[in-house]
Amino acid sequence: MNSGSFPEVRPRRLRSTPAMRRLVAETRIDPAQLILPLFVRDDIVEPVALQSMPGVVQHTFDSLRGAVTEAAEVGLGGVMLFGVPADSAKDAAGTAATDPDGVLNAATRVVAEEVGDAIVVQTDLCLDEFTDHGHCGVLDASGAVDNDATLERYRDMAIEQARAGSQLLGLSGMMDGQVQAVRSALDGEGFEGVAVLAYAAKYASAFYGPFREAVGSTLRGDRKTYQLDPANRREGLREAELDVAEGADIVMVKPALSYLDLVADVSAAVPVPVWAYQVSGEYAMIEAAAANGWIDRDRAILESLTSIRRAGAEAVLTYWAVEVARGLKGLR
Incomplete structure (x- = not known):
């Protein structure tokens, strides 16, 4: 304090104008840090x-082409593809996931041809969309998910997705040893250049609800025996460190907003990029609150993404990716 009892240190100076606030901002969002999840369905003729x-669709192959072209034009870092097969194509082993002409592999070829040189083509590697029971793996005789039998299916999926043109495989099933299994399968088939994104700290969250509509989930029961308990923090970090040791190129925390502590923990501990997934429930809550006039939609979107980046995520999967990128580029 000075002799007049007024503060000598005035942090408000750096908040005085929009230009000043922009100049000293510690966290920034760039379109290249955003990844757009996309759903493609094979039994529809229009989106x-x-x-x-609200604002999200299941795509046809034709509308998918338009969506990925727009994603590339606005400078997104990538797109993450999810396949939605017809119910008649689902079975206990999720065999449509390894069909070269199945919806996800066929869509991957389309996207790789359309924008593969402009953005990173990414694919979800999990069985839940393809199984009639809706679990992320195959079941044993007792009805439990068989970890090691599932790894064999993941190995086959990885090879088919790489053949289709995926440049980054998103391992979201939360099976023990999945990174090592997929990495060895890829390398054994000559796909050493295909990267692996491990959904390392993926929690058994209530915020996945809308996603299950998006992929036509037929889940019976829950996924609490393989996804993480929301009460556990150290376990999430342990999972990330295990995945890095097995060869993951990138690790993911999912969901994002309820797990910012995990984003910070993991980003401080591992030597690879850390991403986060702003999941369907996070998207739906903001959209619903804005539709009711309870919050400022645009500010809430940017604030939520900024918080995820501030916690340490170097890229974010978000359904607002294109809209935010257009706004950042002044294209609205």
């Missing part, structure tokens, strides 16, 4: 709007 996720 299907999702009731629980």
